[in-house]
Amino acid sequence: MWIIILLTFFIYFISYSPLKGSSVHTFTNGNRPRAPNPYWVDEDLNLKSHRLSDKLSGPKLQEHVERINEEAEKARQLLQKHVDYQMGMRLIKKTKILGPIGREPIVWWKYQTFPTSSPNSSTIPRKLKSKTNLFRFVPAIGKARVYYRTTFVDIKPLKPLKHEKDNYIFARRYLPKEQREWPSIANGQLGTVVNSPNVFVNGLYNGLAKEGDTHRAIIPTTCAFNITGVKPNHGAFVRQYVLDAYEGTFIQHIMNRNFQIRHKLYAHRDITELLVVEIELHRYQEIDLELEFDIIKWHGGDDITFQRTTINVPDDVIYKFGHVNTIEVEGVPPSEVHILYDKSRKMKVSADEPLNTKWFFITSISNNKVDTFRAYKKAQKLIKKDRLYQIHRDAWRKVWNEGRIEIDGDDELSRAVIGSQYYLYSSIPVRRNPKSPFIGLSPSGLPFGREAQDYLGHVFWDQETWMYPSILMLHENWGKMIVETRNRTKLFAAKNAKLSGFKGLRYPWESAFTGIEACPITADGPRNREIHITGDVAFAILQYLYASGNYSEVSNGPYQEILTGICDFWVSRSNYSKSRGLYEILDVLGPDEYNDHVNNSIYTNEIADLSIRGTLSALAKAGVNITDRWSHVSNKLFKPYDQVRDYHPEYEGYTIGRKVKQADVVLLKYPLMVQMKRSTQINDLKIYENVTDPNGPAMTWSMHSIGHLELNETKAADKFFRKNLDYIVNEYQVWSETVQGVSKSAANFLTGMGGFLQNILFGYGGFRLYPDRLTFKCILPENTAQLRLIGIDYRQSSFNFFFNRSTTVITMTRQGKISLTLKSGQYVQSFKLNDAVLLKSLTGSIKEPI
Template sequence: MAYVGNGHVATVIFSDFIYMNGLYNGANGTSHRARIPSTHNWQFKLESLSSSLYSLDVASASNEREPDEIWSSHVSLWNQVWLNGRIEIRDDVELQRQVNSALYYILSSLPPLSTRSEHKQFYGLSPGSLSRGGRLGEDYGGHSFWDTETWMYPSILLFYPTLAKEILSYRIALRDAAAHNAHLFGYIGWRYPWESARTGIDVTPDCCPEVRLYQMHITGDIAFAARQYIAVTRDQSWLKFEMGGDLIYETARFWASRAIYNLDRKQYEILMVLPPDEDAQPFKNNSVFTNAVASLSIQLADRVSCITEKSVPPAWLDIANNLYFPFDNVTQIHLEYENFNPKNATIKQADVVLLGFPLMWPMSKEVRRNDLLTYERLTRDDGPAMTWSMHAIGHLELKDFELAEELFRRSYETYVRPPFNVWTEARSGVGAVNFITGAGGFLQAVLFGYGGIRLTLNELEIMPPGRLPNRSTQLAFHGLKYNGATFDVMIEKEMYHVNVVALNNDNSQSMLYEHEQQRGSLRVNDTLSFRVDTRLIIHLAAPLCP
């Protein structure tokens, strides 16, 4: 069943309970969302049909408005949300419904874009949304995982950067617990827990000690989300005065304290970790994904140091530049971890393929294709929904369009349940419900796969791959945000068009574009048109740091 929510409270339709963001019962591994009895779930069984007229007076117990007034207000506020950012698909009604519902379900667990109420601290996104998780073991108890920053956050960031900032504010608010967690394991900096609720103490259930102890890539995932936020906003105030710079520096400090030097390899290693592939329990050495996010975390602290005035020690940079990455020179693939044997392995979900996207780790097209094909074969069929969206993005990069479409369809068709497009975690309908992690992965395949959008610290790149999703004839992104500018992007079969809707008048820097031999400044109402599969780069006149 569908759910309704506003980021503060949410409920599944016809449910007996309402849930509130940040309100939990139970300590440590017994934590779960607190169930608040719903006073609005009125259902009746009529024992007699002697009369066709019934009435129920609940107005005396509340200050509720008339139903028509509530409905009108609801429609008006959602229209404001869609005007702020949306995806439109022409000539594929079913895919449009999937996109709308995916965005709706994620946004319904996030704070409103505007409110007359006093601002409240946001306490995270859970894989099962704000509307579930009221029992121990149900929908991950309403806890926050890497799902938040890796799967749900990127699509929200491009349309609603203020909401992306709210997500990061949750991690900053729980910084003391992150510092304590690092100290608890003998390290320094901020180490975020695998499962987090209100306090930032690790609330992973006692059934799963391995993930509590070893699945620490989440700290790098959070730092990577901060990288994306800076790329989209250049928010110097957040870096300097709202502890964004502290988040970046202290997560980097954790990774610097976690690495050790191998004298034989003459490289640094990160040992005893659990990669995104949780089938690799209890732990492995040198998870290639973990090492990549650790390296990027340290590099980010250095890249923003001109703003934060937090100098990164040369020893940290030496670690970032010399971490060991397991690689098979014969098959030309990245190995998931040290001594990984692809001939005798299955994996749970996307792991190595995340190097190509979202991390955009440098590699040849040959290696990128080999990684995709190898790990696609090894991924078990009952894994979570979001895996296939990352494979679809990779194959769209490589122009393997038929395989990309097959994997794109696989990323949602067997995980979404009609009539309200409710997501499930696994194909068989088990796992978290409503699984907005899967919805987030699906939206990334639309934006970054078929839209061809990429972000670096200094540039926004748009390069649609030359194939539209499914039966659609046009794909449009309305309200894309980048460094104070707003763009509409319309992609057709052979051409794509970028319209400048707004520019930041407070920004003294010009917004520039580059396309092949063309260069120029952007002005409001400009429209740029280019052939698909050609690269447009948009950037501010000056880099983030000289």
């Protein structure tokens, strides 16, 4: 009996043959790994045996594989306590071995799990070391006793993953049950939630603005493929769903003992009219194979009327065009859309064909026929050169290389930071397109905004106040693009002011395509009284001028008209109080939307004051000679302050203890940088922390954290900073608006992500933009080792900042025409391109030399 068992295992190891072929992102290919120092986990994973009473096939086999994978995950977690490594897994092809006496031969799958980097063996505890090198056996069929153990093997000779940025990879074995929690892909022009029935296009809205009904128009998807199986049946397979944020691609890995499938979906980062489905099949042996798949069929919808034509269109391609059914404003032509896409077709290979096969399904969408066909033809040419994905990947890498935030020491936090950047960046186009100008950032980004959901895809103050600041610092060109969205709509801002009986420019609380007020009529308060949005636009323009130094855009560009128009609005909207001898702004709604119809909102009045003072300063720097018709208001604008309790009432008549929805008064010190006593800031934080709704929107806690960091109260700052993570709903780093989840609030909440990134840049990094300088004062978050800020843009130059607990390293990586000087304490030095400056300090400033 024992002789037969030993013979069985001897035959098995003789027949061992590792798979060779194309790599899958979470799987490593190459020759058989050498194992000079194998080690394994002996905790909760003792040698086990299972009597299999039924043949394992179909669902039962899948269940068995899942159970084994769960144990492998336990082992990974145990080992991760002791060594730093990446998890890999090798699928070894099926091998026949002898079964128990009197039974038929058994076909086995062999899984081997291992780290994909080489840890220092000296760091491995003695109990984890062993000369034993056992493998996991997974039976495909047959009745037998199964022995298996997880094994971790040093595989230094093997090739690494596609890139070493592990925290840019978000993976699950199943997609979430709630589709609104699924990851999304976008490129600033097109956006979709993966495998969902809808695609959205920048600037394409349907519905009347005056009734608050305008929303992102749904385009039926043409790229929602789901591979369901293969012909002939080759047994069960395992899936993994991966969002590769570094390359802006969603990937389904489908694995079987006979093949691997890599199913990619991406919104092309460079050719922004394209959505691409790319399916790659690798067979391990010469077999006939046909992929079975479902695809969501074209559905008409109520937003767009489509027509189809076959004139000058190839047989295997479909071309449709149409326009939105309801225009936003009378007199504005209906927006057009043109779609050219590949018909679905069989994905079938025969045994004599190459083992590696690729299929592409291209969708091209734009607002005109010429660009739609041009992009499609370009894609076909690049496919022949095998460069379509490469150009997309390189464009995403360029985005990351030009500006990003990275944190070392806390993987959960690192992934949250990267995920937030990915979703924000994916909703901004890489370049300006005069034929399809960028409309702006909505709270849930480009992949959301259908009728009655996710704020309809409208643009709010969320863009300027929450998302824009970090983008401006990391990608100044995108910051300018965001500011330009308000220049595009300034004519309708003037119309909004006139319709409400005021002068100048009044920006809408909710903007869609034209810039006319698009807030639903049911939201009376925000639509008619949440006027601080106009000051938020002015503040964003001023921040751009401070960062870029491009004051010529005030004297010779559009910003003079916008800034002076905003000042005119504030003057016409204010009222002079004879009893106070001061100006007031009455009957408004501040950021705290729980308290409507209030007088002298402190935030509203401060942003009005900042608008006027900042405009006068910018005009002076630009050399514009203009009559001052506003400072008499800003100099005498009433701002509530309680001298007895030394705090700022949120509005005139506010009583301490009254509940508030979100950050309001705490925005005064940052981002508005209102000067106040330290004691006043302490009291403002304390009073409003106690009454802020815990179910309020995500970005609130970042502002409280930043406030405490200004006061060097790091424990309180870390507490509020960590509350941000409660809004992340799954491994794909998708945020919800509130902690109640996406079923009860907006999905993919970019506003919260923007506040979170500000918490790092302006809170822990301590960055502040002034008219004449950029300052920094770093404090690392708890449990982190290093904060890396790549591509901080200032005055036409770009810098890398590396902070640890005691030192700062600054490198100028791009040099503009303006000379810049670093000052830290008594230390002063001019920057030179690519020269690293080491500071034994975490504070300093960059400015033009005097």
